[in-house]
Amino acid sequence: MMDWLTPEQRSRNMSAIRSRGNKSTEKAVRFRMIRAGLSGWKLCTGTLPGKPDFVFETAKVVVFLDGCYWHGCPKCYRAPTSNTGYWSEKFRRNKDRDKRVGQLLRRDGWKVVRIWEHEIKRSPAKVVEKIRALIVSPPSGRLCESASTS
Numbered sequence: 001m002m003d004w005l006t007p008e009q010r011s012r013n014m015s016a017i018r019s020r021g022n023k024s025t026e027k028a029v030r031f032r033m034i035r036a037g038l039s040g041w042k043l044c045t046g047t048l049p050g051k052p053d054f055v056f057e058t059a060k061v062v063v064f065l066d067g068c069y070w071h072g073c074p075k076c077y078r079a080p081t082s083n084t085g086y087w088s089e090k091f092r093r094n095k096d097r098d099k100r101v102g103q104l105l106r107r108d109g110w111k112v113v114r115i116w117e118h119e120i121k122r123s124p125a126k127v128v129e130k131i132r133a134l135i136v137s138p139p140s141g142r143l144c145e146s147a148s149t150s
Helices: 007-016 023-035 084-107 117-122 124-136
Strands: 041-043 054-056 061-066 111-116
Touching (some): 023 124, 061 084, 061 124, 111 124
Antiparallel strands (some): 054 061
């Protein structure tokens, strides 16, 4: 499909689109955390790099709920078929930013967990248990790497 806008017009349009959050995944996790009795968290505090979805200040744990499309999930991501150069660069920058934000937070002593959208849809209870395990575990320096943790 051909883009009828000039690159400048497209750029201006895309820049005007602001993140509104991942409401359905965030609500699912929030509901499960409340039901499981997890407390001590805040939503999207603006003082930390990367805008974590949940922040457990006392435990120094931040939780990012990553959409499979926008964050390039290795399991679910399907590359767009139009304007491929733009989109591949966009998703590369998103992944680089996620990595950089995780490094900054870990350097400042935070435990960082990134949870894929498909994990939340498949088993929100397991997601909450993963978060609980991080909150109650003693600080250990660097968190083990996995497909959903960075």
